[in-house]
Amino acid sequence: MLFPTVVFAIFFAVVYAGRWALRGHPRALKWFLLAASYVFYGWWDARFVLLLVASSVVNHAAALWVAKSADPKLRRWVLIGAVALNLGTLGFFKYYGFLFVNVARLSAALGLPCPLPALEIILPVGISFFTFQALSYVMDVYRGVILPAEGLVDFALYLAFFPQLVAGPIVRASVLLPQLSQPGVPTRETAAVAMVWIFSGLFKKVVVANWLGVQVVDPVYDNPELFGRWDACLALYGYAVQLYCDFSAYSDIAIGVARLLGFEFPVNFNAPYWAASVQEFWRRWHVSLSTWLRDYLYVPMGGSRGTERRTAWNLIATFVLGGLWHGAGWNFVVWGLLHGVYLTVERRIYRARGGAVKATAAMPLWMRALARLVTFHLVVFTYVFFRARTFADAGWLLGALGRAAPSQCWHPMLPWVWLAGFGLQALDGVRVERVASLWARWHPVVQGIVAAVVITVIFALGPQGVAPFIYFQF
Amino acid sequence: MEPIPTCPATRATKPPRAVHLAVAVGYLGLLILNGVQLERAAERLEYGPRRDLACAMARPFATLTRALHAHGLRDRVAAWAQKVGLSVRS
Numbered sequence: 001m002l003f004p005t006v007v008f009a010i011f012f013a014v015v016y017a018g019r020w021a022l023r024g025h026p027r028a029l030k031w032f033l034l035a036a037s038y039v040f041y042g043w044w045d046a047r048f049v050l051l052l053v054a055s056s057v058v059n060h061a062a063a064l065w066v067a068k069s070a071d072p073k074l075r076r077w078v079l080i081g082a083v084a085l086n087l088g089t090l091g092f093f094k095y096y097g098f099l100f101v102n103v104a105r106l107s108a109a110l111g112l113p114c115p116l117p118a119l120e121i122i123l124p125v126g127i128s129f130f131t132f133q134a135l136s137y138v139m140d141v142y143r144g145v146i147l148p149a150e151g152l153v154d155f156a157l158y159l160a161f162f163p164q165l166v167a168g169p170i171v172r173a174s175v176l177l178p179q180l181s182q183p184g185v186p187t188r189e190t191a192a193v194a195m196v197w198i199f200s201g202l203f204k205k206v207v208v209a210n211w212l213g214v215q216v217v218d219p220v221y222d223n224p225e226l227f228g229r230w231d232a233c234l235a236l237y238g239y240a241v242q243l244y245c246d247f248s249a250y251s252d253i254a255i256g257v258a259r260l261l262g263f264e265f266p267v268n269f270n271a272p273y274w275a276a277s278v279q280e281f282w283r284r285w286h287v288s289l290s291t292w293l294r295d296y297l298y299v300p301m302g303g304s305r306g307t308e309r310r311t312a313w314n315l316i317a318t319f320v321l322g323g324l325w326h327g328a329g330w331n332f333v334v335w336g337l338l339h340g341v342y343l344t345v346e347r348r349i350y351r352a353r354g355g356a357v358k359a360t361a362a363m364p365l366w367m368r369a370l371a372r373l374v375t376f377h378l379v380v381f382t383y384v385f386f387r388a389r390t391f392a393d394a395g396w397l398l399g400a401l402g403r404a405a406p407s408q409c410w411h412p413m414l415p416w417v418w419l420a421g422f423g424l425q426a427l428d429g430v431r432v433e434r435v436a437s438l439w440a441r442w443h444p445v446v447q448g449i450v451a452a453v454v455i456t457v458i459f460a461l462g463p464q465g466v467a468p469f470i471y472f473q474f
Numbered sequence: 475m476e477p478i479p480t481c482p483a484t485r486a487t488k489p490p491r492a493v494h495l496a497v498a499v500g501y502l503g504l505l506i507l508n509g510v511q512l513e514r515a516a517e518r519l520e521y522g523p524r525r526d527l528a529c530a531m532a533r534p535f536a537t538l539t540r541a542l543h544a545h546g547l548r549d550r551v552a553a554w555a556q557k558v559g560l561s562v563r564s
Contacts, residue, residue, distance in 0.1 A: 006515060013501055020494065191493040211560060260497065413559055444492040448499020453547065455500075456507040460551035461560055 001043040003253045004206050004459075011040065012257065015162075019261050023183075030153050030180060033161065033261075040162035041125075048124040051089075056156035058085060059134040063141040063148040063155070075142060082138045090131045096121055098328030126166030128325055130159050132292055137173040139296055146174045154180050161263070163254040167247070169268040169288035176263070183262040192440035193433055194259035195447070199454050200427050201252030204245035206462035208421035212242040214463055216409045221387050224396035228405025232397055234414065239387050240380045241421040244272065247286070248428070271425035273379070276363065276371035278342040281379055284428075293322050311347070316340030326386070331394065334385045342378055507547055509539030 001008050015036045022029040042049045062082035069075050096119060104114040137155070140146045149155035158176050186194060220227050220235035227235075251268035258265050272285035282290045294303075298318040304311045316337065323336020363371060388394035427435060439447065505512070513536035516528035539545050555561040 006512065009501075009504070016497060020490075186490050186493050188490075188492045191490065191496065195496075207560070260493070411559055417560075444495035445499050447496040448501075449503050451496065451500035452503025452507055455504060456548050457551050459508075459511075460548045461555045463561060 001040050003250065003257075004202055007043070011036075016260065026181070027153075029183070030157055034153060034157045037157065037160040037162040037165060041160060041165055044125050045122065051124055051127075052130065052160050053156070055086070055089070055130065055134055056152065056159050058082070059138055059159070060149060060152050060155040063138050066138065066142045067148045079138060079142045083135060086131050086135050086138075090127060093121055093123055093127055095324075095328045129168050129170055130165060132170050132289075132325075133159055133173070136170070136292060136296060140173055146177070149173070149177055150181060161258075163258040163261075163263075164265060167250045167254070168286070169251055169254065169265050170292050171265055171288065175266060179263050184264065185262055186259055188444075189436070189440045190259060192436040192447070194256040195451060196427070196432050196436045196439060197252045197256035197259070199451075199458070200424060200432070201249040201256065202455060202458045203249075204252065204421065204424055205249035206458050208417055208424070209242045209246035209249060210463045211413075211417050212238045212245075212421070215411055216414065217242050217387070219409060220400075221389070221393065221397065224388075224393055224400055227400050227408065228403045229401050230405070230407035231409045232400035232403075234407065234409050235397065236380055236384065238414075238418065239383050240273070240376075241418050243383065243386075244269070245421045245424070267429050269425075270429040271431075272428075273376050273422065273425060274372060275375050276368050277375055278339065278346050278378060281375055282339075282343075289322070289325070293318050297321060308348070308351075312344040315343045315347075319343070331385045331388060331391065334391075335382050338382045338385070342382075505535045506539055506542060506544050508545075509535030509537070510545040511548060512536065 001011060015033070018032050018036070019029065022032055038049045038052070041052060059082060062078055062085075065078045066075050066082075069078065100114070100116050100118060103116050107114045137146075137149075137158070141148050149158060154177060155173075157180055158171075158173055161171075161176065161180075164171050216231075216234045216238040220231050221239070224232070224235075248269040251265075255265045255267070266288055268286060268288050270284040270287065272281055275281035275284050298314055301314045301317065302310055303314060306314075317340070319336040319340035320333055321336070323332040323334070323339070326332045326335070384394050384397055385391075388397060439450075442450070509532065512532040513529065516525065516532040519525040519528055552561060
């Protein structure tokens with residue numbers, strides 16, 4: 001079920017009515033929201049609801065075992081078992097095809113038969129997201145950061161809660177579980193913020209991301225050998241804004257929808273292309289993933305506590321694995337590797353100058369503007385590997401930058417759509433509240449009428465048909 | 475461990491009647507402004523009970539939309555988007 005569709009609008013109306021009708025009945029409310037979340041997930045493929053249920057049962061049982069056991073060895077083994085099971089499931093569904101192709105190629109090169117059977121595996125939507133949530137839950141219980149959920153229904157709802165189920169944000173158990181026991185109530189002000197988030201998300205996805213994808217990015221990336229430098233540039237910069245608008249749109253709508261139901265999600269994007277360093281970029285882009293990788297991968301590996309070489313290794317390994325999390329392909333490995341190398345080099349440069357990367361905030365204005373420009377272009381370069389289907393395509397696209405040819409993709413609306421998408425970063429994070437404060441002053445009837453008009457205009461402006469969100473494939 | 479940035483608190487004691495009203499009016503407005511579009515979308519579904527149900531549900535709103543000439547907003551914006559090249563098939 002996609003957010004910007006009629007089906008979701010009907011689904012949300014039912015869930016909204018049910019949520020507030022059951023506000024005095026917490027147990028019934030949890031069951032209702034859980035059932036709604038399974039309907040939302042099962043809309044794609046009902047079979048995978050069983051996977052969600054199985055993941056809920058296994059991880060909750062593991063967390064209870066870890067919490068109740070006094071034997072540190074046993075606790076550790078249960079944790080290892082739970083982590084292995086989660087990663088094994090993720091690996092089977094997401095990485096088996098990748099493993100098979102690479103083993104088959106290697107076997108063929110060595111003149112041996114492929115030892116792995118060829119399987120056609122359907123990737124369950126959002127498996128990377130809910131697996132990471134399950135992992136963080138078990139690890140947090142093990143570390144004593146949180147207590148296990150009050151019951152299986154609580155944990156199952158935490159894992160499957162529909163606004164964030166398929167494309168994040170990756171909400172920690174410590175953030176969502178307490179809210180499931182005691183959901184909040186949106187005030188006029190906070191509901192106004194939710195509405196602005198939903199409008200912003202719809203505009204980003206329906207108008208900007210879809211248009212840039214259809215008009216510029218898809219044609220060039222699908223056949224990069226047919227285009228010259230101007231179109232390659234349009235595709236490079238176009239994809240940067242398309243990806244931001246597509247992914248942050250999902251987070252914006254998810255946060256807004258959850259808030260209208262009385263739940264708070266962490267902010268997932270905070271004007272990422274205004275970052276003045278790659279480190280800052282990762283504090284602003286997909287914050288819930290970057291903090292997850294930091295807390296459950298980078299820090300346990302030693303973080304920056306060891307030597308410079310060890311820190312570099314930890315950074316690069318974290319980002320290579322982060323790249324693989326995005327997709328089973330060498331292009332994602334290269335994308336992650338580039339970010340790891342950027343961070344390592346950046347760290348060394350700042351260290352050599354006797355400061356920390358965080359010091360970009362204290363830079364003079366011109367230097368900060370230059371740092372922003374450089375960071376943006378470093379990030380845009382990595383997207384070539386993120387978006388291209390193969391290394392050959394990536395090579396063609398980079399090669400196209402040197403080929404003189406008239407533009408085939410230029411459109412008079414392109415700068416406006418691009419600037420609109422880029423400029424919408426101004427609404428990220430808590431800045432949205434300034435806009436929403438105006439909205440909150442209006443009478444609810446006026447708010448409703450304006451909301452209907454705004455959403456209608458967004459859909460009338462957008463392309464016909466809604467493409468799936470890019471991050472669904474992750 | 476640095477805290478993850480979170481949204482500001484939404485705790486309140488008052489029943490969110492104003493929020494319910496805004497959401498209800500918003501939905502009603504959407505149905506009135508998009509009734510014709512909903513009917514067209516329902517008609518594009520494959521023949522079967524799902525299509526019949528969708529058409530039956532959309533028809534009253536389409537009638538209301540036509541009676542109020544409320545489809546003009548969407549039609550005009552869509553025509554402008556078509557003219558400037560914003561409307562492409564996704």
